[in-house]
Every structure is written in C-alpha cells, then in structure tokens.
Amino acid sequence: MITEHPMSQQERRTVSSLALLYSFRMLGLFMVLPLLALYAEGLEGVSPTAIGLALGIYGLSQALLQIPLGWLSDRIGRKPVIIGGLLVFALGSGLAAMADDIYGIIAGRALQGAGAIASTVMALAADLTRNEQRTKAMAVIGMSIGMSFALALILGPVLATAGGLSLVFWFTAVLALGGILIVVALVPTPPRGMQHDEVGLRGALLARSLANTHLLRLNFGVFCLHFVLMACFLVVPQLLRDVAGLGRDSHWQVYLPALALSLLGMVPLMILAERKGRLREVFLVAITLVVGALGLMASTPAPLAIYLGLWVFFIGFNYLEATLPSLVSKAVFPGGKGTALGVFSTCQFLGAFAGGAAGGWLLQTGGQSALFAACVALGGLWWLLSLPGFASVNLAASAPARD
Known part of the structure; x- marks a missing residue:
C-alpha cells in the first residue's frame, strides 16, 4: 500500500x-x-x-x-x-x-x-x-x-x-x-x-540516455511537436487575416476560445489514457489530431476550417505537451531522470529552431502548401515511430522508483 x-x-x-x-x-x-x-x-x-x-x-x-x-x-x-x-x-x-x-x-x-x-x-x-x-x-x-x-x-x-x-x-x-x-x-x-x-548531466548517464530507444522516440516526438508549433505560427496569423478576414488586433478572439475549448477536448483523452489504461491509443490519437488539423487548414481555405483546425490542433498539442515529459520520467532508467529530461529539453528547443528556420525557408521557396506538407509528413513519421514504443514505457511505469 x-x-x-x-x-x-x-x-x-x-x-x-x-x-x-x-x-x-x-x-x-x-x-x-x-x-x-x-x-x-x-x-x-x-x-x-x-x-x-x-x-x-x-x-x-x-x-x-x-x-x-x-x-x-x-x-x-x-x-x-x-x-x-x-x-x-x-x-x-x-x-x-x-x-x-x-x-x-x-x-x-x-x-x-x-x-x-x-x-x-x-x-x-x-x-x-x-x-x-x-x-x-x-x-x-x-x-x-x-x-x-x-x-x-x-x-x-x-x-x-x-x-x-x-x-x-x-x-x-x-x-x-x-x-x-x-x-x-x-x-x-x-x-x-x-x-x-x-x-x-553526467557523461555515462548521457551516453546511456542517448542509447535508449524508448527515450529516443520521445525525444524525436518533442522535436516534431515543437517543429510543427513554430512552423504553424508562420502561417496561421496570415490565414486568420487573409482567409478569415480578421484584423491582427482581433486574433486573440480566436485563440482564446480555441484554447479554452481545447482543455475540454483534452478531458476524454485523459480519462481514456489514465483511467481506462489506453495510453498507447490515446497518444496516437493525439498525434493524429495534430496532423489532421494541419491537413484541414491546408486543404480547406475557409474561416470555419481554420477555427476548427486550431481547436483540434490545440487539443492534440496540449495533451502531447503535458504527456511527453511524464512518459520520459516513466521510461527512464534508475538515477537517470535528470539526464533524460535535459536531453529531452534540448530536443524540444532544437525542434523550435528547426521549425522556425526550415519552416520559413519552405514558406519562401514553396509557399504554404510546402510548409504544411512538410509538417504533415513529419507528424506521420512520428506516428509510425511511436507504434512500438509503449510496452516498455508501461513496464517502466510499474517498476519501483529508485531515484
């Protein structure tokens, strides 16, 4: 007990x-x-x-x-x-x-x-x-x-x-x-x-963390998530202005309800993951929501599609942002939590840099369609790599903590 x-x-x-x-x-x-x-x-x-x-x-x-x-x-x-x-x-x-x-x-x-x-x-x-x-x-x-x-x-x-x-x-x-x-x-x-x-972040622990395939999947995941976030905000403000017809001083009127409603949308995901033991399925659903939202905003140039896409995107993003560090803590080897979280944070920031820099280049050379296509492809790769990554995480979560 x-x-x-x-x-x-x-x-x-x-x-x-x-x-x-x-x-x-x-x-x-x-x-x-x-x-x-x-x-x-x-x-x-x-x-x-x-x-x-x-x-x-x-x-x-x-x-x-x-x-x-x-x-x-x-x-x-x-x-x-x-x-x-x-x-x-x-x-x-x-x-x-x-x-x-x-x-x-x-x-x-x-x-x-x-x-x-x-x-x-x-x-x-x-x-x-x-x-x-x-x-x-x-x-x-x-x-x-x-x-x-x-x-x-x-x-x-x-x-x-x-x-x-x-x-x-x-x-x-x-x-x-x-x-x-x-x-x-x-x-x-x-x-x-x-x-x-x-x-x-000791050398031996760092090497061990980088060799752990389950941690590598999670590190790649947070890289993808923040790549997509930065890339999205290169185009979403322009979509709100040019497609939805909103002045830039009114954009908060879209972000506020989208974020508030996304918290409600997270509730069933959290219940399924935590109480029903469906972590793997919910995690994959959350990635699907992010990718699907990007596809919706890219393919349907209409105000309603942008509003709906933002709401769905924030549901998936907020759930994954809250869940990924917890999964790192569960998957890490004894005594390596700080090292693993340090590497995880580094990958997060690298994703933000790559999303901004590469996203800007894609937008300039190929337009919004190229940027959205790259984000969807990266999200799809993350989804595929996440498929085998939960059995050991769950085992680690049930193991006694020895930090």
Whole structure:
C-alpha cells in the first residue's frame, strides 16, 4: 500500500515560486508566436526565411547552452546561474525592442535563448524537494508552461495592438527582471553541496540516455511537436487575416476560445489514457489530431476550417505537451531522470529552431502548401515511430522508483 505524503511548507514554496518564475520566462518567449509573421512585415530585410529564423533562433541558443549551464550550476550554485540567465534574457528582450530591422530581432531572440536556465530551474526543484514529491513538483512546473502558452497567445496580440512588437519585447524584459526578484525573494536556497546526482548531466548517464530507444522516440516526438508549433505560427496569423478576414488586433478572439475549448477536448483523452489504461491509443490519437488539423487548414481555405483546425490542433498539442515529459520520467532508467529530461529539453528547443528556420525557408521557396506538407509528413513519421514504443514505457511505469 502506497502512502501519499503531502508536500512540506518549503516544498510548496519552492514549487509555487519556481512555477511562477517559469511562467514569467515562457510567457515572454511565447508572446511573439502569434505576432512576428504579421508585425515584422514592414521591417527592413524581412522575408519568410528571416521571420522563421527570428521565431526559432532562440531554440538554437537554448539547445546549445542548456547542458553547459546545467553543469555550471553544479559548480557555482543554481541561483547565480538562474539570475545570470534572466539578465541575459532581459538584455536580449531590450535588444529586440530597439531593433529597427529583422536582423536586430534575430539577434535579440538569440540572446534571449542564451539565458538557458530551464535545466537549472528543474535541478533546483530537485534539490529542494524529496524524491516522493519530485514528480509532483515537475508536473506543477510543467502545467505553468501550458498556462503561459495560453496566456501568451491572448496577451501578446493585446500588447502589440497598444504598442507594436517593441512594447511586447519591453514587457518581456520587465518579466525577466521580475523573475530575478522571485529568485531572490521567494525561492529557497538549498544548503551548500545539496545536489542530486540525478539532475546532473553526467557523461555515462548521457551516453546511456542517448542509447535508449524508448527515450529516443520521445525525444524525436518533442522535436516534431515543437517543429510543427513554430512552423504553424508562420502561417496561421496570415490565414486568420487573409482567409478569415480578421484584423491582427482581433486574433486573440480566436485563440482564446480555441484554447479554452481545447482543455475540454483534452478531458476524454485523459480519462481514456489514465483511467481506462489506453495510453498507447490515446497518444496516437493525439498525434493524429495534430496532423489532421494541419491537413484541414491546408486543404480547406475557409474561416470555419481554420477555427476548427486550431481547436483540434490545440487539443492534440496540449495533451502531447503535458504527456511527453511524464512518459520520459516513466521510461527512464534508475538515477537517470535528470539526464533524460535535459536531453529531452534540448530536443524540444532544437525542434523550435528547426521549425522556425526550415519552416520559413519552405514558406519562401514553396509557399504554404510546402510548409504544411512538410509538417504533415513529419507528424506521420512520428506516428509510425511511436507504434512500438509503449510496452516498455508501461513496464517502466510499474517498476519501483529508485531515484
């Protein structure tokens, strides 16, 4: 019989403050998604390829620096790395806010990504929580990311209507400085030397993680998911403007109901997966929803098809975004959770970069049809590769935890 242990007061403070910190940072990154394709059109040097690069470039710097900054936090402490990363993020936001051409925005977004603190924040959460509370802590922080995504799609267009891209980036800089205040005033400081082996990306564990076929499937999955997300937001704002006839200051009126209704759409999927034991089938259905939504928006140039496609897309995306980290935790070998999640995050950011950069190039050279076709093909490949990947995950989930 498993006894449920409640979180201590310090653990609750840790989780709530780190979730708030994560929300501030991801809100700033996500707000640009529904805006850049429309608001950057008048900038010097703009092209679909440049816009795609501006959207995704933060993912490249995130992916390159995530692991090194995690290692650095093992040596000098978590908080100095997090504060330094937030300062770099604020500087990048300011640079993008002052840019008068697309190249300045690309440089600012790259500098934003260089504040790569995701793995360090997760490591700090692990330092300050007990083993039996760690999964719950990671889940709460993960939920904050989903909430930030939803809020960003609504708040971004509202701010851009009031002050353009410049205001959005300045607001992002303020959020980063607010995150520093959270770290200093609210986040507990772990005792010196209190670091868990599982949160460091050690060489042997890294090699073992990269050799695990089940983890590789999940890493490829999160790469695909964020590739598609970035690529989609190169064309969806234009579809809402050109096909649905909505002014760019009204797009939030579509995103808000689509996101809200997507949460209702997730409920039957979660019930089937968790209570009915149909994880494999539901996971494949979620991928199908994402791919089907892309096909619908690409093949039917009508407002209703775009609205329906966005709703279906967000159902699948939100379910997969919440489920993939949990599957990584279940499939990982004992003692390797931190390493596996670090590699997983790196693949996520690489997907965001590739979706923006390659998506922009596809849009410029082959138009919207080429971009949608590439996303559908990538999603179909993910679906096929996911077919054999659940038996061992379920076995791992039922095995005793030894972190």
